[in-house]
Amino acid sequence: MxxxxxxxxxxxxxxxxxxxxxxxxxxxxxxxxxxxxxxxxxxxxxxxxxxxxxxxxxxxxxxxxxxxxxxxxxxxxxxxxxxxxxxxxxxxxxxxxxxxxxxxxxxxxxxxxxxxxxxxxxxxxxxxxxxxxxxxxxxxxxxxxxxxxxxxxxxxxxxxxxxxxxxxxxxxxxxxxxxxxxxxxxxxxxxxxxxxxxxxxxxxxxxxxxxxxxxxxxxxxxxxxMHEESNTGRHFRMAEELGYTRRAIEMFTPYLPPNRARDIARRARSTYADTALNNARRFARSGDRQGMQAHLLEAVRMSATPGVLRQAARIALSGGFVAGDAEAA
Missing domain, CATH: 3.90.550.10 (Spore Coat Polysaccharide Biosynthesis Protein SpsA; Chain A)
Structure with a gap:
């Protein structure tokens, strides 16, 4: 399109x-x-x-x-x-x-x-x-x-x-x-x-x-x-803003120099996968399993590398996240 x-x-x-x-x-x-x-x-x-x-x-x-x-x-x-x-x-x-x-x-x-x-x-x-x-x-x-x-x-x-x-x-x-x-x-x-x-x-x-x-x-x-009623603040807890971040990367990748576009996009996804993991850690520490779950899932959607998957699994276990929660999501 x-x-x-x-x-x-x-x-x-x-x-x-x-x-x-x-x-x-x-x-x-x-x-x-x-x-x-x-x-x-x-x-x-x-x-x-x-x-x-x-x-x-x-x-x-x-x-x-x-x-x-x-x-x-x-x-x-x-x-x-x-x-x-x-x-x-x-x-x-x-x-x-x-x-x-x-x-x-x-x-x-x-x-x-x-x-x-x-x-x-x-x-x-x-x-x-x-x-x-x-x-x-x-x-x-x-x-x-x-x-x-x-x-x-x-x-x-x-x-x-x-x-x-x-x-x-x-x-x-x-x-x-x-x-x-x-x-x-x-x-x-x-x-x-x-x-x-x-x-x-x-x-x-x-x-x-x-x-x-x-x-x-x-x-x-x-x-x-930065405040809770800002546009970003309203979409933070359930990682919606990171979902749009991922979509933005998909949309602007064709604008990038063709010989470097793939690597640039990969680095961008890796950066925001780390952001999602850090957010998930904070939610896990605060006992917000739903917020943790949303950010873990977005981290994996952003960059499903072995390193991200290992970190996500550790955070999930520390926060009491189980497989049934993922299926419900």
Whole structure:
């Protein structure tokens, strides 16, 4: 099946009206409690409306995000509400279609950026017309905004990411608030794939990196919030997000260099099999046999190598997992 048929088509802007450099598009769904922080993080470094469009696109929330927009952003921030709940993938497509800027930043309504974000990434785009996307290092934050961790830098200095498509395909290295994309790239490659409820962002970044150089900024300039009501958090316990990770690997493998695609995909599956095993260990220690079982099964589906099978068996025995449970699953 042609993957492109599944994705929203992002039409070019054909009018002759002035366009800003930036479109900061903020999709929301029942995250109004975080939205004020998100908006302030943008407004504190935003140029005027002639240079930056800022718009919240709401997917039928029940917690009145428009009131937050008006209180924090006044007339500087636009607000668009979907007529009905369409799901986050189609809401992303609406964001991309409504964006008028040359560079599009899709910033979830519970994430944030830090001072200097837009200036640093614009330098990446301006370094070469070939750059398709630019991203920075990020920090993971909790529901209260406290730092949880910061990934190691991908490379020591700002510049085009070395071996970009291979590195981005081996592991999900980019969190959505940290990346910006030329609008014309979305016009060419289409929107996010609706067959992925999770990992739709990873598939998109690999799709872009397979066609364009990607710029990397090692400064920590974005915050990705980890909480139970996030999209990933809702799909964590039963390993659903890892099932979508596996599907994303299957989908983006054809984009990879043909002579290396098989090895890159194998390394990606091995990485996330290890993730599933580590998750299973945590569930086993906490006495959650159902969560343990789900992650063990996903580890084996991801990479049924002898090493993974041995580790899965040891974890299963330590957590009281028996064959009948597997049959029931």
């Amino acid at each position: 042609n993957n492109s048929l599944q994705r929203a088509q992002i039409e070019p802007i054909m009018d002759n009206l002035p366009r800003p450099d930036w479109s900061v598009m903020i999709p929301t769904y029942d995250c109004a409690g975080y939205l004020a922080e998100t908006l302030r993080s943008v407004l504190d470094q935003a140029p005027g409306p002639e240079d930056m469009q800022i718009e919240v696109v709401d997917d039928g929330s029940t917690d009145d995000p428009e009131a937050v927009v008006r209180a924090v952003g006044g007339d500087r921030v636009s607000f668009y509400r979907q007529p009905s709940n369409v799901g986050h993938i189609l809401n992303f497509a609406t964001c991309l279609s409504r964006a008028r800027g040359r560079y599009v930043h899709l910033l979830h309504g519970d994430d944030r950026v830090e001072p200097g974000f837009y200036e640093a990434l614009q330098q990446g785009f301006e370094s070469s017309p070939d750059i398709g996307a630019a991203f920075c290092r990020h920090r993971y934050i909790d529901g209260d905004g406290k730092e949880l961790s910061i990934p190691d830098p991908e490379q020591p200095r700002a510049g085009v990411l070395t071996a970009g498509v291979e590195r981005l395909a081996e592991e999900q290295r980019i969190m959505t608030p940290s990346i910006t994309v030329r609008r014309e790239v979305y016009e060419e490659l289409g929107g996010f794939d609706p067959r992925l409820v999770c990992s739709e962002d990873w598939e998109m970044w690999v799709r872009i990196a397979a066609r364009y150089p990607v710029w990397y900024e090692p400064e920590v300039l974005a915050g990705y919030r």
